[in-house]
Amino acid sequence: MFEESGDFPINRSELYQEGLDVLLKKWDASRNIERAQAYQKMSRQRKEDLLSNIAFATFERSDYFFKRQYVENEIRRYIRNLPDSLVNAADLEPDCQAILKSIESQHGLIVERAKGIYSFSHLTFHEFFASRKIATSFDPTVRKAALTSLVTNITEKRWREVFLLVVGMLQNTDYLLKLMKSQIDSLLAENVKFQKFLTWGCQKALSVSSSRSPLEISRIRGFYFHLSVLSIGDEAISSTEKTDILIDASLSAALGAAINLAYNLELTQAVLSIRGFKASLAKLQVNYETVDSAIQSCLSLLSDSPFQQALNQLYSQLPRQESGLNGWWQLQGQDWIAQLRQLMIRYRNIGHNWQFSEAELACLKQYYEANRLLFECIHSDCYASREVREAILQTMFLPARRNR
Incomplete structure (x- = not known):
């Protein structure tokens, strides 16, 4: 996958993104895919936005396998807001079905596992697109709300990779890192x-x-x-x-x-x-x-x-x-x-x-693992101010009264 550049990106999210880009381009070229009209009209960014919506909605619900109807509903909810979209919801149905089929046949990011049951072809893609949904909102208020919601999952192992990906996608991680520190401290604060x-x-x-x-x-x-x-x-x-x-x-x-x-x-x-x-x-x-x-x-x-x-x-x-x-x-x-x-x-x-x-x-072990995750995030290829990095690293494992 990285034969052309010869180097692996240091940034975790960039590594995933470059791999995804190569996959999308080469898969289409090698298989001579004939794109569905509805999917062809969508730009690369719109396609990734759609996949991000599907990934986040399903990942948040712990749905690694989801029904066709659910995916088509997410597609419908997204494309109805695009330019030139049909007004009548019933008229969107053929487009939703065609888009899902195109996603599956073109690059295999979403595949049908059983009759009417779909999933992302690899957990890596599911995590990447879910992370992208959290990190790439242009509305600061929406992004802050998403990050605030994200940190409530800091003790859940399945969200670990999402945290590491999100910090690599954000232009500045100060807000998220401080949220993570506050959430971790609260785990033991009342006991x-x-x-x-x-x-x-x-x-x-x-x-x-x-x-x-x-x-x-x-x-x-x-x-x-x-x-x-x-x-x-x-x-x-x-x-x-x-x-x-x-x-x-x-x-x-x-x-x-x-x-x-x-x-x-x-x-x-x-x-x-x-x-x-x-x-x-x-x-x-x-x-x-x-x-x-x-x-x-x-x-x-x-x-x-x-x-x-x-x-x-x-x-x-x-x-x-x-x-x-x-x-x-x-x-x-x-x-x-x-x-x-x-x-x-x-x-x-x-x-x-x-x-x-x-x-x-069990609670103490969760606290320790959450601190390890925060430590790893801080030392990943992310941008954070020196003041925030030092303040967090110097106050780990302190009792509540010393953390104030």
């Missing part, structure tokens, strides 16, 4: 427990960072948020090789593996099938190895200190004989986990048992 958690993350980041850079502190807040919610660190942050961060990542890995180990031990006792029993044993072995290697890694990073001595003493309690591992963990495991957690809280201010419910954890 007291969440706000305490964010306050802890803020304090922890300040205690760890050797830099006073607001951007660096913000990145570390994100690391500890991820560490606490998922028990693993963000690779982009941990790769900075800050000793404090590596220590905390190792401790969290050990605690998470120990908790999983205790759970899998209980599960193993309840498993009756041979296959299930073997699978449970395999998980136990992985957990054993993770606990051992994570504690060793942490000890290697610590200088001689009360914490290093206490952790080494706790590590020495772990059995070295493989034959006695299960029995020891069944009898001593919960107490060992409690001691590890106490050491982590006392010396590192991590490992707190926040007692989040499944619903609360």
